[in-house]
Amino acid sequence: ILFKVKSQSLSQGIPQVKYYGSNTELLVDGAPYLMTGGELGNSSASSTPYMNPIWPKLQKMHLNTVIAPVYWELLEPQEGKFNFTLVDYLIKSARQHHMKLVLLWFGTWKNSMSCYSPGWVKTNQKHFPRVANSTGGPEEIITPFSKEALLADSKAFSSLMRHIKETDSKFHTVIMVQVENEIGMLPDARDHSKLADEAFNRPVPTKLISWLNSHKDKLVPEMQKIWQDGGNKTSGNWESVFGKSPATDELFMVWYFAGYANAVAKAGKAVYPLPMYVNAALNAPGKKPGQYPSAGPLPHLIDIWKAAAPDIDFLSPDFYNPNFKYWNDRYTRPDNALFIPEHRFEDGVDAKAFYAIGHYKALGFSPFSIETDNKTAGEPLGQSYSIIQQLAGEISKAKHKGTIDGVLLSKDADTVRLQMGDYILIVSHDLTLGWSPKAKDASWPLTGGIIIALGNDEFYVGGTGLVISFKSVKDGERAGILQVDEGVFVNGKWQPGRRLNGDEDHQGRHLRIPVGEYGIQ
Ligand code: N0T
The missing domain is CATH 3.20.20.80 (Glycosidases)
Incomplete structure (x- = not known):
């Protein structure tokens, strides 16, 4: 044993x-x-x-x-x-x-x-x-x-x-x-x-040259440019390989x-x-x-x-x-x-x-x-x-x-479209609704959120200052809201609070977390 x-x-x-x-x-x-x-x-x-x-x-x-x-x-x-x-x-x-x-x-x-x-x-x-x-x-x-x-x-x-x-x-x-x-x-x-x-006058280390060669197609654009401008020389000191410049x-x-x-x-x-x-x-x-x-x-x-x-x-x-x-x-x-x-x-x-x-x-x-x-x-x-x-x-x-995304919304970039599950989510800054007097302000606070698709037609949205309407990915099909709950996670378990309907989801038209409020729905 x-x-x-x-x-x-x-x-x-x-x-x-x-x-x-x-x-x-x-x-x-x-x-x-x-x-x-x-x-x-x-x-x-x-x-x-x-x-x-x-x-x-x-x-x-x-x-x-x-x-x-x-x-x-x-x-x-x-x-x-x-x-x-x-x-x-x-x-x-x-x-x-x-x-x-x-x-x-x-x-x-x-x-x-x-x-x-x-x-x-x-x-x-x-x-x-x-x-x-x-x-x-x-x-x-x-x-x-x-x-x-x-x-x-x-x-x-x-x-x-x-x-x-x-x-x-x-x-x-x-x-x-x-x-x-x-x-x-x-x-x-x-x-x-x-x-x-x-060191500047010594040959460029071969370790670097071979690394650049083996990553040729993956180099960032700036590096690609220098590597090509230098004529792809594979030996010599730094200036003879990469050219004489502040970049070198x-x-x-x-x-x-x-x-x-x-x-x-x-x-x-x-x-x-x-x-x-x-x-x-x-x-x-x-x-x-x-x-x-x-x-x-x-x-x-x-x-x-x-x-x-x-x-x-x-x-x-x-x-x-x-x-x-x-x-x-x-x-x-x-x-x-x-x-x-x-x-x-x-x-x-x-x-x-x-x-x-x-x-x-x-x-x-x-x-x-x-x-x-x-x-x-x-x-x-x-x-x-x-x-x-x-x-x-x-x-x-x-x-x-791969079922998560996030948004960052401002007055200049107030709407993002995301395809998640079977739907297109149109996520906008809350102030695009124009319902709040703050909508007229010269600048809007940054707002944002995290969206997680649980299945094809169920989502968690956590964030602040956003409003989401939904479209079906298929033409000619409408997307309706079946149920919106606000809630909290306690030890990783979802505990629903209020059922949000009526004014809170604009009679079934959207999901909304107003500016200044933070929550999960
Ligand atoms: C940061 C911090 C601290 C647009 C500056 C940033 C920290 C260091 N340095 O408070 O010193 O330890 O990592 C420097 C960038 C300032 C640029 C501001 C002009």
């Missing part, structure tokens, strides 16, 4: 990002996890008294995850001497408030600069050399060509991961880690230090920044393999490399990032720019899950959370500086998050079946 002893391997239930088909899922303890998150302001997590009153506030906003920085300067104030007090505090407090954590590794780079490197790094420029600008002057940016810096950062980061493993691998409070923050070159497209110049300078830097970030992530994963990502400061339109934080994980550079950083699970956009749809389209790919770790905490984030999760199947959404007292955006966000949490189980099932 035999019996089996199950392995206690680390990988059991450890959070992971799974790519399947064109879908992705963040798994925590083996189950899909949909993140309704918020990122702390940069300095908040450096003081526990400052943080104490914040947790209950975040809980009230229906956050299930807090995204919080870990500062290299405070983690390793003296070389090799680690202080985990702040990390332990974050983990303990998150558990007490039934929330998960994503930790941000403010290591070598934070918004291009090296401000979070410890004093012993900052003041030892011989050991940890800086980027040089085009006139040879030093910048406060550690050069990615420094092997010593990479070693020091990797050591610190793997100590952090070891500590998380030791204190949290049974609990999985920490579910993901961001490596560095908004990496990018400024004020020139490339580093002109001695180490950088040497930027590509060159990507290879080394991404390689550095990957090495840090890899060192951490070797200890405790949590999902890891990098975030991007989006480039403003019309600016040239060097004028925006260049070489970061931006859409036009995705190919080089993917080639150089296979241990990074995905690249993520930070939203302080307009054109929400444009950037989301570019970051949602079969090889890149959309995750929004930062969005300016402003009006409309409540609607955007629905859209990101329903339409782009984002792993999560998270406004930045979430502890800010932002009543106009905070309360609506909490209402959206509550709906998303209630729907989470249905969202995950529908993602697998």
Whole structure:
């Protein structure tokens, strides 16, 4: 008679990002996890008294995850001497408030600069050399060509991961880690230090060339253009392969920044393999490399990032720019899950959370500086998050079946048509009805929602400020509303409330969630 002893391997239930088909899922303890998150302001997590009153506030906003920085300067104030007090505090407090954590590794780079490197790094420029600008002057940016810096950062980061493993691998409070923050070159497209110049004149690594060749048909348009303009030369230094231009300078830097970030992530994963990502400061339109934080994980550079950083699970956009749809389209790919770790905490984030999760199947959404007292955006966000949490189980099932979508509606783009089940759904901004005096306002609030088809003729709609009428896909057939119920999910089970008819569904003509109201029908 035999019996089996199950392995206690680390990988059991450890959070992971799974790519399947064109879908992705963040798994925590083996189950899909949909993140309704918020990122702390940069300095908040450096003081526990400052943080104490914040947790209950975040809980009230229906956050299930807090995204919080870990500062290299405070983690390793003296070389090799680690202080985990702040990390332990974050983990303990998150558990007490039934929330998960994503930790941000403010290591070598934070918004291009090296401000979070410890004093012993900052003041030892011989050991940890800086980027040089085009006139040879030093910048406060550690050069990615420094092997010593990479070693020091990797050591610190793997100590952090070891500590998380030791204190949290049974609990999985920490579910993901961001490596560095908004990496990018400024004020020139490339580093002109001695180490950088040497690398620039060496042949382009064959690993990159063969990656570009084998992905020829899948390259982003910008990369395709450079690859062709360069005449598809397969050997030589950077300028002879890609041409002499700021774009080439930027590509060159990507290879080394991404390689550095990957090495840090890899060192951490070797200890405790949590999902890891990098975030991007989006480039403003019309600016040239060097004028925006260049070489970061931006859409036009995705190919080089993917080639150089296979241990990074995905690249993520930070939203302080307009054109929400444009950037989301570019970051949602079969090889890149959309995750929004930062969005300016402003009006409309409540609607955007629905859209990101329903339409782009984002792993999560998270406004930045979430502890800010932002009543106009905070309360609506909490209402959206509550709906998303209630729907989470249905969202995950529908993602697998391809029976989910999301909408984002504004005065300029007030109507979307979706084909779902046997019907065409005409989803419009609530104010298109003209029933409310607000319809005459110069601008309308952003509204949005998530729509899930349960079968051919049954749907869940969760959202705010929308009205839906239905058409049959077949010509000559009318679609009638049989039944509309509002309700809530309690522990994943639908509990209908009022039957909505009469004025509430315009005597059977439409489904409506008015502006300012949040609900599931
Ligand atoms: C973000 C945040 C924090 C349209 C800015 C965005 C965070 C970092 N950087 O508050 O510093 O740590 O990731 C930079 C983009 C600003 C552009 C605004 C002009």
